[in-house]
Amino acid sequence: MSGPSPSSTPSDFDQFYTVTAKRLVAAVYAATGDLAEAEDAVQEAYARAWQRWDWLTAEGDPTPWVRTVALRLAVSSWRRARNRMRAHFRHGPPPDLPDLAPDRVALVHALRGLKPEQRTAVVLHHLLDLPIEQVARETGVSPGAVRTRLSRARKALGSHLADPEAEAEAPTPAPSPHPPVCHPKEVPSHG
Numbered sequence: 383m384s385g386p387s388p389s390s391t392p393s394d395f396d397q398f399y400t401v402t403a404k405r406l407v408a409a410v411y412a413a414t415g416d417l418a419e420a421e422d423a424v425q426e427a428y429a430r431a432w433q434r435w436d437w438l439t440a441e442g443d444p445t446p447w448v449r450t451v452a453l454r455l456a457v458s459s460w461r462r463a464r465n466r467m468r469a470h471f472r473h474g475p476p477p478d479l480p481d482l483a484p485d486r487v488a489l490v491h492a493l494r495g496l497k498p499e500q501r502t503a504v505v506l507h508h509l510l511d512l513p514i515e516q517v518a519r520e521t522g523v524s525p526g527a528v529r530t531r532l533s534r535a536r537k538a539l540g541s542h543l544a545d546p547e548a549e550a551e552a553p554t555p556a557p558s559p560h561p562p563v564c565h566p567k568e569v570p571s572h573g
Contacts, residue, residue, distance in 0.1 A: 398444065405510070406427075406448065406449055407421055408509070409510050410452050412490070413453060413493075413498075414456045415490055423452045423453070424452045427449075427452035430451055431447065431451070446516070446520060449510075488542075493539075496539070499523075500534055500538070501535070503521065503528050504535045508532075
């Protein structure tokens with residue numbers, strides 16, 4: 383396919399891209415844990431959407447199609463890069479970016495610990511606020527399977543994201559090795 387027909391305008395696609403791209407990159411990044419990979423997958427998904435723009439807009443909202451394509455591209459790329467990733471793991475994870483907030487780093491780290499199907503369900507349902515039925519349609523599983531994945535993912539995320547300091551009792555001060563010294567006040571003499 384070459385491109386959109388004259389009935390579609392570049393401004394329609396540009397507006398769609400402007401409204402949806404940032405959120406889609408964030409979702410794919412959360413699902414993959416790799417920002418560069420997420421940006422590449424999203425860029426390719428939008429390029430494919432542009433080629434089918436008339437068909438996508440005739441079908442209704444093109445957002446689910448673009449999101450599904452981007453997630454599938456990211457997963458395919460991840461599978462092809464498995465050996466490269468193993469090398470990264472042997473040498474340790476890349477350093478965290480300095481401008482990321484600690485809670486964001488913790489969330490990304492916790493999401494990386496989930497199984498891919500659980501991570502995808504969490505991203506679609508909790509980060510993109512999609513209903514369970516739509517997550518089921520986009521991932522090709524039953525709503526019950528989505529609920530199971532979400533439940534297991536929440537349990538795993540809870541253990542990864544638990545704050546051990548908040549769960550522990552407040553520390554009591556250690557007793558001083560010496561008893562406190564009392565100094566009597568000087569009393570003025572009367573007389």
